[in-house]
Amino acid sequence: MKINIKNILTYLALNAVLSFNCIAEVNLPAIFSDNMILQQKSEVAIWGWAKANTKVIATGSWNKRTISTKSDAKGYWKLSMQTPQAGYTPYTLTISDGKAVVLQNILIGEVWLCSGQSNMEMPMKGYPGQPVDGGPEAIVNSSNNGIRCFTVKHVSISTPQDDCEGTWEIAGPETTPDFSATGYFFGKMINRVLNVPVGLVHTSWGGSRIEAWMTPYSLKDIPEKEIPESDRDIKIPNGTPTVLFNGMLHPLVGYGIRGAIWYQGESNREESALYVKMFDNMVHEWRQLWGVGEFPFYYCQIAPYDYGDNLNSGYIREAQTKGMLTPNTGMAVLMDAESPDCIHPPKKKDAGERMALWALAKTYGMGKMHYRSPEVKALEIEGRVVVVSFDYTGSTGLTTYGKEITRFIVSGPDKRFFPAKAALVGDKVYLFSPYVAQPVAVRYCFDNSSATEIFTVEGNLPLPSFRTDDW
Incomplete structure (x- = not known):
């Protein structure tokens, strides 16, 4: 039998085209996958x-409603879907442009973005030679279908990316x-108290600077930060402006998402005044980009x-x-971390749970619980005695747990500071130094490393470091 090579090649080419059309299907970013919340x-x-230019339809099994849209000339599409009340019923999400993609085991719950540098990135198993307090026990007892985490792989780049690497x-x-x-630990407390699934979208990089997580727009009024024009301009992978945002x-x-949690700052210690502006710009810009209000x-x-x-x-x-x-916004104080010789405090449970207290009180309406560390309310001078009073002391006030207070220093107009004797009475601390005749600050x-000695009785929340001067 004579074999017609030309016909065979034509058949193979046609079959390849038909096969391609058959397998063509919607592509989703990694964040949309099985097990997501x-x-x-x-x-x-x-x-x-x-x-x-193709019709794309999506159906969630929670309400079986079909939502449709049309892809643009480059194939990009976007739609929105209404989600129900949180629960542990697993759902599917089906998306199709002719060939369906089905995402399995989806839960509906509370989703929080988690970002920052190494103290956010530090895993439950710890770093080499640096454990997490209670980590082994927490890991062994961590089986929980209602807590899920999506961790983004490190990428430093000068242009915004459409996708990332990670799995739920x-x-x-x-x-x-x-x-x-x-x-x-943040998610576990939210999950336990509210009894709802919690999704953690974790994107952090050890040693990263805040400007690396910001957009060019949020840095437009900060000329000190030079935005890279290409990847060749990236001097520090985790510190160059915009590269981690991208x-x-x-x-x-x-x-x-419901909101975001953030643990970063060590890498920006040299520019504290500028940090205030960058932080405010970053938070406002993230909220603007998400378009879901002041989360x-x-x-x-x-x-x-x-x-x-x-x-x-x-x-x-x-x-x-x-x-x-x-x-x-709300700040969790960690002045009792008890880690003066390790930049990664092992008390990650305190870090996560103290942010969770803010969320439970302010986001989820449990405002009667004590969630905020005390803060300076007023400073009064009574002769040679300084009286510092505090806000947010809880219903049962402050305590030193019976220990002496040794971390206060006072100064006169000459700006020379000396140690002060301190006495805690109610929500006030009385200070005196024999070396300061006219205290003003x-x-x-x-x-760097002094740990707090004063806590709220209710909630055991530490007093942060502070100064009353602006010298």
């Missing part, structure tokens, strides 16, 4: 790519070791640590305190 009771955005993992002894420890946050923008933004103040240099981290902690001037733990 969608934000409850909201219009969540779903997007991806398909054949150009369900909490359990084999997966939780790699979860953000701060994020996990690679690790831009692909997530618009994914349905809550809770964050950790950096903990005491002996950096071994001449920079005083009291100033960056002060800048972080000023971050609460940005609306709908007070500082407390305002250095």
